[in-house]
Amino acid sequence: MIISPELFQQIIFYVFATFTIGSAMAVVTVKNTIYSALFLVLCFFNTAVLWLLIEAEFLAITLVLVYVGAVMVLFLFVVMMLDVKQAKASQLKQSYTKAALLIAAAMLVQLLILFAYKLSGEIPSNELVRQEQGYSNVAEVGMTLFTQYVYPFEIAAVILLVAIVAAIMLTMRKREGNKQMDASKQININPAERLRVVSMKAEKATTQAQSKEEES
């Protein structure tokens, strides 16, 4: 059996694309929240494979590293802690459906505008632009990010930092009577203030042990 590399690549693409869409559908249809989170992980993973197929290996690995390796771990963490009961069918039909459909429709229209109108001339429609073997898109991404887009990049980083600090400030509560440990205090303890070492003469074995020895 002979498969040409092009066909092979197409097969791989369709297999992983099916998995991506299937797992994305499963995220919103599965009732167990843990399963939802795990399907989202699967979805990210398959998306990374699709990106690998268009030779964007740095982005693909970063997607796995950031979203699968860190963000989704925290998601799972939270979902496990929350103890969410399995949603019932009646709950699913309520309220949110219309809003969700509206948002989905808006996103679809935006994407269509972007691809059909704005970028229609820029994306090569039939052939992927392939680079030579020594080409490093890690270096390319880095160069573009830190020269052309350095301000947007830095501003985005600062916004993220602010969000992190704000989230910590919002959730931090000082309770009355909460005994906190201060590591520097613990380390800088002077033993002489707390305990007294008394030197004693060695004692002889107790009489009980002696009597046992005598018996034997």
Next chain:
Amino acid sequence: MIETLEFLIFDNLIYILAIVLGVVLTVAYLTYFERKVIAFMHARMGPNRVGPRGLLQPFADVLKLLTKEIIFPKNANKFLFLIAPIITLATAFAAWAVVPFDDGWVLADINAGLVYVLAMTSLGVYGVIIAGWASNSKYALLGALRSAAQIVSYEIAMGFALVGVLVAAGTLNLSDIVRAQEGGFLNWFWLPLLPLFVIYYISGVAETNRAPFDVAEGESEIVAGFHVEYSGAAFALFFLGEYANMIIISALTALMFLGGWYSPFTGDSWIAQPSIFWFLAKTSIFLYAYFWFRASLPRYRYDQIMRLGWKVFIPITIVWIMVVAVMKVYHIGPWWN
């Protein structure tokens, strides 16, 4: 083109098999070595009954584990329960794809190798979390939550240490990182990156949930943490994954800070030749250190672990990245001439 495809599939399969078999055998004797080292430090004999000097002990253990029954806890999620150890093992093996054993001896010589390794080692936490949740046991869940928080925290320090290496070497390709350290003992990155070197290794120990950071197992409080409900072959897979991760952390430390396959000596003699044996020897140092820690240090308290990761390691790494950048800009030392 068809030939290249066949080459990709069959030759790579052979390489993959060679690496996996090598790792599995190393894991088997690593357990033996661990027990001997710890026994030595406790002034005991260690395993010495099965085979000459107990050398067949690992195989006896494997046989015992494989023939045992896998017990499913009541109401456990069977699918996730079974897939968790597989995830742990698969991610531990996947990271080996980009490890260069010698100049050119690498399965996938990719440009983003360092990020790939970081991504794969960070995926190991899924095995732990899913195992903890699917076991339907509070001890397992507690262990999983501890482990998840710990791994995510130490990953940050680890990532920053890798950024330091990236700045120093100017590349993400693991082979090129080693080549950037060409030369003798003093040319390696351990000296200019000393804080990052220490932090990377310690974070690696924390990331693999080994003593003194093994609160995820915490026998005295939560019996054995996330794998308390596992038995037989499923437990063996967790065990295998944990040790494979230890080896990969040791190997990466050797590659990034101790110059991989380069000899510590300079000159033309046979001992100064770069070879895979240097790489293996350097890896062994760190593997030994794992057991040394385990035999000599008490377990950290949980809040101390978090404090160490967030308040000590991360600030140090951030400062040292700046220092490395400055050193590189001014072409300091034998490293950036």
